[in-house]
Amino acid sequence: MTRITMTVDGAQVSDDVEPRMLLVQYLREKLGKTGTVIGCDTSNCGACTVHLDGRSVKSCNVLAVQADGAEVTTIEGLATDGQLHPVQEAFRECHGLQCGFCTPGMIMQSIDLLNENPHPTEEEIRLGLEGNLCRCTGYHNIVKAVQYAAREGASS
Ligand code: FES
Known part of the structure; x- marks a missing residue:
């Protein structure tokens, strides 16, 4: 041990x-x-x-x-004082999930992506999330959620 x-x-x-x-x-x-x-x-x-x-x-x-x-x-560890992290809020707002199984990883990866690149293009978002698989959504609403978070200035 x-x-x-x-x-x-x-x-x-x-x-x-x-x-x-x-x-x-x-x-x-x-x-x-x-x-x-x-x-x-x-x-x-x-x-x-x-x-x-x-x-x-x-x-x-x-x-x-x-x-x-x-x-x-x-x-x-993302939500504080009962408030969702802005990227969690973006996934909720854009319904960036279906069964939800991939969602924790998607959100953690999206935050890292936005910290590195606060205003990613759609292609950059898709590339940034290529290591995270979703078997329900076809990724459309996940990408929309990251775009929403970027517009709202979400990072960190
Ligand atoms: Fe770690 Fe799939 S459980 S990458």
Whole structure:
């Protein structure tokens, strides 16, 4: 077992974990943060996307021990004081979801995209989200949600 300490959604956590434990397993199984979901477990679908020191990563592709000392933000850490993050609000406003399974990862990736490029073109949005798969919507409303968020000045 290896001792790890990190900040997750603003709270410091510390645990002994197996070195082979994935970050997504740590978040879900040890911390109960089931808002971060597992779609493929092979770094293809993006459903498990979280922010690691401010950048999006697929948490099924990161070992928990690799996040030692880092700051992790999950979908559950976005809303503050009962207010949705502007990108969450944009997805709600544009109905950028259907079954909702891909939504946590889509939102985390969209925030990273908008932080890097606050005014992306449609093509840049589609490219920026290419690592996140949706099997319901055909992506149209997801793209509209990111465009809406960009118009509203959403980032960070
Ligand atoms: Fe991590 Fe699919 S569960 S990319």
